[in-house]
Amino acid sequence: MKILICGGAGYVGSHMVRYVLDNGHDVVVYDNLSTGHRGSVPQGVPLVHGDIGDAGKLARVFAEHRFDAVMHFCARSLVGESVTDPYAYYENNVGNTISLLEAMRHASVDRIVFSSTAAVFGHPVSDTIDETHPTVPINPYGQSKLMIEQVLADAAKAYGLRSVALRYFNAAGASSCGSIGEAHDPETHLIPNVLKAVLGQGKGLKVFGTDYDTRDGTCVRDYVHVSDLASAHMLAIDYMARNEGAFTFNLGNGEGFSVREVIAAAEKVTGRPVPHEFAERRAGDPATLVASSQQARDELGWQPAMARMEDILASAWNWHLQPRF
Ligand SMILES: NC(=O)c1ccc[n+]([C@@H]2O[C@H](COP(=O)([O-])OP(=O)(O)OC[C@H]3O[C@@H](n4cnc5c(N)ncnc54)[C@H](O)[C@@H]3O)[C@@H](O)[C@H]2O)c1
Ligand SMILES: O=c1ccn([C@@H]2O[C@H](COP(=O)(O)OP(=O)(O)O[C@H]3O[C@H](CO)[C@H](O)[C@H](O)[C@H]3O)[C@@H](O)[C@H]2O)c(=O)[nH]1
Numbered sequence: 001m002k003i004l005i006c007g008g009a010g011y012v013g014s015h016m017v018r019y020v021l022d023n024g025h026d027v028v029v030y031d032n033l034s035t036g037h038r039g040s041v042p043q044g045v046p047l048v049h050g051d052i053g054d055a056g057k058l059a060r061v062f063a064e065h066r067f068d069a070v071m072h073f074c075a076r077s078l079v080g081e082s083v084t085d086p087y088a089y090y091e092n093n094v095g096n097t098i099s100l101l102e103a104m105r106h107a108s109v110d111r112i113v114f115s116s117t118a119a120v121f122g123h124p125v126s127d128t129i130d131e132t133h134p135t136v137p138i139n140p141y142g143q144s145k146l147m148i149e150q151v152l153a154d155a156a157k158a159y160g161l162r163s164v165a166l167r168y169f170n171a172a173g174a175s176s177c178g179s180i181g182e183a184h185d186p187e188t189h190l191i192p193n194v195l196k197a198v199l200g201q202g203k204g205l206k207v208f209g210t211d212y213d214t215r216d217g218t219c220v221r222d223y224v225h226v227s228d229l230a231s232a233h234m235l236a237i238d239y240m241a242r243n244e245g246a247f248t249f250n251l252g253n254g255e256g257f258s259v260r261e262v263i264a265a266a267e268k269v270t271g272r273p274v275p276h277e278f279a280e281r282r283a284g285d286p287a288t289l290v291a292s293s294q295q296a297r298d299e300l301g302w303q304p305a306m307a308r309m310e311d312i313l314a315s316a317w318n319w320h321l322q323p324r325f
Contacts, residue, residue, distance in 0.1 A: 001025045001026070001068040001069065001237070002025065002026040002027075002028070002065060002066060002067050002068055003020055003025055003026070003027055003028075003067060003068065003069050003070070003071060003237075004027075004028050004030060004061070004062075004065070004067045004069075004070045004071070004109075005017055005020070005027055005028070005029050005030070005070075005071045005073070006029075006030045006031070006052055006070060006071070006072045006073060006074045006100060007030075007031055007036065007072065007073030007074035007075070007115075008027070008029030008030070008031055008036075008041060008045075008047075008071075008073065009029060009031035009033055009036025009037055009038060009040055009041050009047065010031070010035055010036040010040075010073055010074075011171065011181075011182050011183070011184065011226070012073055012115065012168070012171050012226055012229055012230075013029075013031070013036070013071070013073035014036070014037075014040035014041065014180050015175055015180060015226040015227055015229070015230050016071060016073070016229075016230045016233055017029060017041065017042065017045060018042065018175060018180070018230075019227065019230035019231065019233075019234065020071075020230075020234070021042065021045070023234060027045055027046075028045075028046045028048065028061065028065055028067075029041050029045055029046065029047045029048065030047075030048045030050055030052065030058070030061060031047065031048075031049065031050075031074070032049065032050060032051040032052075032074075033049060035184060035185075037183060039324060040180045040183070040324075048061055051096065052072075052074050052096045052097070052099055052100040053091075053092075053095065053096040053099050054099075055099055055102065055103060058099065058100065058103035059103055059106065059107075062103055062104070062106070062107035062109065063107070067107070067109050068109075068111065068237075069109070069111035069112065069113070069237050069240070070100070070104055070109060070111070070112045070113075071112070071113045071233055072097065072100060072112055072113065072114050072115060073115050074092070074096065074097075074100075075092060075093045075115065075144075075145075076088060076089050076092045076093060076141070077117075077141060078141070078188055079119065079139050079141050079142075079284050080188075080282070080283060080284065082139050082140040082141035082144070083139050083140060083283065083284060086140035089140045089141055089144045090140065090144055090147075093141070093144035093145065093147075093148065094144050094147050094148060094151075097114075097148050097151070098151065101151070101152075101155060101161070104161070105159055105161070110159075110160060110161055110162055111161075111162045111163070111237065111240045112152070112161065112162075112163045112164075113163070113164050113165075113166060113233045113236045113237065113240075114148060114149075114152060114163060114164070114165045114166070115145075115166060115168065116145045116146075116148070116149055116165040116166060116167040116168070116248065117141070117142060117145050117167055117168060118167055118168065118169045118170075118222075118250070118252070118289050118291065119137060119138075119139065119141055119142030119145065120135045120137055120142050120145050120146040120149065120167060121133055121134070121135055121136070121137070121142075121289070122134075122135070122136040122137050122138040122142065122286070123136070123138060123286050124286060124288060124289060124290075127288075127290065128254060128290050128291065128292040129250060129289065129290065129291055129292060130250060130291075130292035130294065130295065131248055131249065131250055131295050135149075138284060138286070139284045148165070149165045149246075149248060152165060152246040153246040155246070156244070156245045156246040160244070161246070162240040162243070162244055162245065162246075163240070163245075163246045163247065164236035164239060164240060164246075164247045164248075164249065165246070165247070165248045165249075166229070166232055166233065166236060166248075166249055166251050166296075167248060167249065167250045167251060167291075168224060168229055168251050168252075169221065169222040169223070169224055169250070169251065169252035169289060169290070169291045170189070170190075170221045170222060170223045170224065170252075170289075171223075171224060171226055171229055172189075172191045172223040172224065172225060172226070172312050172316060173191075173223075173225040173226050173227070173306060173311075173312040173313075173315040173316050174226070174315045174316050174318065174319035174320075175226075175227065175315070175319070176227070176315060178318045178319050178322065179324060180319070180324070181316060181319030181320065181323060182226075182316065182319075183323060187202070190221070190259060190262060191223065191262065191266075191312070191313065191316055192316065192320070193205050194262060194263060194266045194274055194276075195266065195270070195313075195316055195317055195320040196320070197274050197275050197276060198266065198270050198272050198273075198274055198275075198317075198320075199320060199321075200275075204275065204276075204277065205263075205274065205275065205276040205277070206276065206277055206278070206279040207259050207260070207263075207276055207277070207278050207279060208259075208279055208280065208281055208282035208285065209279075209280065209281035209282065209285065210278050211281075212281075212287040212288075213287050214258055214287050214288060215258060216258050216260045216261070217260075218258045218259035218260045219258065219259055219285055219286070219287055219288070220256035220257065220258045220287065220288040220289070220290065221256060221257060221288075221289055221290075222252035222253055222254065222255065222256055222257075222289060222290045222291045223252075223253070223257060223262075223309065223312055224251055224252050224253055224291075224304065224307075225304065225305075225306035225307070225311070225312050225315070227305070227306060228251075228302075228304040228305060228306055228307070229251060231302065231303075231304075231305070232249070232251055232296060232300060232302050235300040235301055235302055236249075236300060238300075239299065239300055247299075249293070249295055249296040249299070249300060249302075250291040250292060250293050250295070250296065251291065251293055251296055251302070252290065252291025252292075252293055253291070253293070253304055253307040254290065254291060254292060254293060255290070255307075256288060256289075256290040257309055261309075262309070262313075263276060265309045265310060265313055266313055266317075268310070269310055269313040269314050269317055270313075270317055
């Protein structure tokens with residue numbers, strides 16, 4: 001197969017590129033490098049430096065290659081920024097995604113895997129979140145992703161588009177070879193900030209909130225390894241070959257870790273203390289987000305291989321010791 005990976009220079013996308021290549025398929029990366037890195041795209045993989053909002057450039061790429069499917073990782077994805085600058089989020093995550101979908105339609109490419117998020121659910125009403133959980137996003141980021149899930153459902157009916165929206169919980173970890181990892185600037189995610197604190201990098205780790213209704217007062221999240229997210233995308237491509245329509249799956253390991261537990265596990269894995277201080281709650285953080293991924297296991301045949309927190313942290317630590325870009 002030949003797959004167009006939009007956002008393939010970013011964190012999750014660059015792990016996807018390697019996974020697709022390792023499985024013997026061809027890849028073209030399309031990325032505007034707004035948050036991605038040229039250096040994270042492997043040598044020899046075509047990288048088109050372009051924006052998915054640029055209909056002309058997209059049309060040329062679709063005319064030049066015959067793609068079997070698209071994987072779409074492009075987004076703005078900072079929850080706080082989405083609250084202060086919602087236009088930018090709706091423009092990129094909704095408007096530009098529709099431009100990509102239009103380009104696919106014109107080129108008769110009818111399969112897409114879309115990066116959705118646990119942020120579509122808002123405040124959970126059950127201990128674990130499955131696909132039947134209500135979707136009531138509490139910020140424009142989550143809302144923008146939910147809007148595209150709706151667009152994909154409508155496009156299935158109107159144009160016969162096949163799609164799988166994968167709602168990742170908290171993506172984490174790095175490639176086993178240590179060549180790529182999580183390199184956002186600014187970095188807002190917990191695990192990289194914990195490991196930077198170990199290394200004395202960054203502004204110092206702050207634990208946002210200690211008065212949540214959780215076992216130790218800090219927020220609980222379900223961390224899922226990037227390579228397991230990648231395997232789910234390949235399974236989603238297989239799934240679309242067998243099934244017509246628009247589908248959504250939740251991707252997590254079904255186990256929650258509090259911020260304090262992540263810090264403790266990082267101290268164990270690195271053998272070093274994690275300097276940190278306690279701070280006010282961060283706006284827009286639900287207390288607990290834990291997935292039920294039974295549907296992904298049953299229907300996609302998904303089996304996470306790096307589900308243990310120690311393994312996730314060890315892979316991230318390996319990269320943080322020698323970040324390449
Ligand atoms: N990281 C997580 O924990 C997480 C969790 C849930 C969902 N997601 C979603 O997964 C996807 C990937 O996340 P990530 O952490 O790898 O983000 P990232 O910022 O590292 O990667 C996004 C990539 O898309 C590119 N991009 C953005 N807008 C573009 C545009 N208009 N045209 C072309 N390229 C564009 C960026 O340059 C970057 O390379 C996003 O859609 C995000 O919302 C991430
Ligand atoms: O320096 C930090 C960073 C994070 N946290 C806490 O650690 C937990 C995890 O925070 P992350 O920023 O790592 O991830 P989020 O849970 O905020 O993830 C949200 O944003 C992601 C995209 O950035 C995904 O879309 C995801 O689905 C969505 O829930 C939160 O309780 C947060 O308050 C800290 O205490 N200190």
